[in-house]
Amino acid sequence: MKKRNVRRWLALFGAAVMAVSLLGGCGSSSSTDDKGNKSSQEQGALSDKEIIEKAAKDGKIGNWGLGNEYEVLALLGKYGLPTDYLSQDFTMDGFDDNSVELASAMTYNELGLVKNDYDGGYGYGDSVKYIDMNDEGVAMMEDNIFCTKKFAKENPQTVAAFLYASLKGWEDAVKDPKAAADIVFKAGSSVSPDHQKYMADEVAKLVTTDVNGKQVSDIGNMDDDAMQQTLDIAKKYVTLDDKSAQKKLQSTGLDDIRDKQYLEAAKASDGSFKPEKKSVSIQLKWLPQAQFMGYYVAAAKGYYDEVGLKVKIVPGGGDIAETTAVNNGTVDFGVTWETNLASADAGGMDLLEVAQIYQRSGLVLVYKPENFEK
């Protein structure tokens, strides 16, 4: 009888200790968030260079990796800093709890989540600041349209027709981002309608402004200077472990990775094509969201039907390797970044860029000024 009592008390005590320690663990991690948000003042501000140096020294620069890290590597390389970075997951929790002080963010996605206070946002407003890759001179060309060289050669009319209709979709989308956001949301969005609208506005800016901040009216244009800059930076800061691939990357020229003839054919066309392959698919780089609004608008408004194409939009996510999907023929077209395409080609793939949708880098490094005071 006595023994059982003792045992019962012991069990109760054990359970209580576990409960308290669990709750304690939760509390301590969240309490660090709200200190010093308002104390940020301009007087002690560091320069961008000093901020990058400090964050690199503390090992608190974050990026997602998986091919999104090249601009950050270039930035660190530019300042002669070690190119280690922390792996960010696909939330901004690490930025929120200060384990990442200089966090990667796309202007159209994560930056909006950090600043805004709608569903899923962190509500920092303008109290956060950011370093823009375009200003730092390490901008690399992001979302483009590509296919394999073989596919382009065998189906020139299909490629031109696809570009014609897609660019028409993008033109509509940047003219009226709100309507485009609605279309994307209805097509199966991965994020809230509010965030979709924010994203559409920001994406429109990337499509219609170049790295120097000048207006671009020629949507899809493959600007030689910007693409060459991307390639130069890639050659300088990207190292592939496979020596033969590294050698090939170093000798890659613009003409090896892009071909303007299909875009020119699309621009010169009156809209009638004789596509060799009528049913095609495009692999997105990420989940369905306004980042890819042009394709959704073109599909919703029937632009693809008008040129005689049946287009399937294939969403990406996490570990989808769009270059592999296109190269092995799972899909016909894909959206990727120029550096990813160049290094994939160096590794032995046969890919060709046919249009450059984003004209400037959408990557920024966001920080809380109070973490970088003198």
Add this chain to the structure above:
Amino acid sequence: MEERMRKYKRRKSILRRLSESPKAQKVETVMLPVAFGILVVALWQGKILHRLFHTDTFVLPVPTKIFGIMGGITDKVIGNTIDTLLVAGIGLLLGSIIGYLVAVIASFLPNMGKGGLTIVGAFASIPIAALAPVMNNWTKDVSTEASFRSMISKILVVLLIAAANMGLNAYRGLTELKPYALDLMATYAASKRRIFVKLQLPNSLPYVFIALKVSVPASIMTAIVSEYFAEYITGIGRQIRENIVLAQYSIAWVYITVACMIGIVSYALLMVIQSLVLKRYR
């Protein structure tokens, strides 16, 4: 007489004699898998494997290329391998010890023990992909050094998997005794401690190795998968993931090969240890 014997001997063919001699059988059990392995590698190198699987040398590079690249980046490969081995090894060791202790406690307190082990079993069935991010967040306050806290979080995931495995198996070994063994001990008036040391402990040893046979490969796999989600970028698993997404398949295959070799070597080591330990007890 002698002639008859010779005739008798001659009647047995070499093949038959080989199949009957125990020495040859032992050689056979080693030779057959090795021969099969060599065959696969030959098909692979000869690109016949590629034709069978409708793939190309880009996605599946030939062995000579893989080993050629491996030779060029040895330092990097060794660094990443050590990081993965540390996580898998420490996690396995701590997890197995904790799992065994839980099983011992459970065997002394059967009422609470069975319930406790059910919970441990439930832990074992949580997917690593779900566990790893939770551990990442949980260990944020452990250290300001990202490489260290990231390692702790990976070790914790491995530890949980290994502990669950060991706990469940060791409990069976400690409680499922030979019939009447406990009664016999009772007739000797043996104390609980005596029963544990003389009966339960030896009885549980084979079960410990059953658990290890599962948890050694499982802990390596867990370490590799949890690297996918880790905050600090290092390890074989992370390299495989990065390089596949970046379409650098030949590099990815270097690390895949290393992962396979670790698996094979650790399993062979375990077999050797098992035969040594169990021999002593029998």
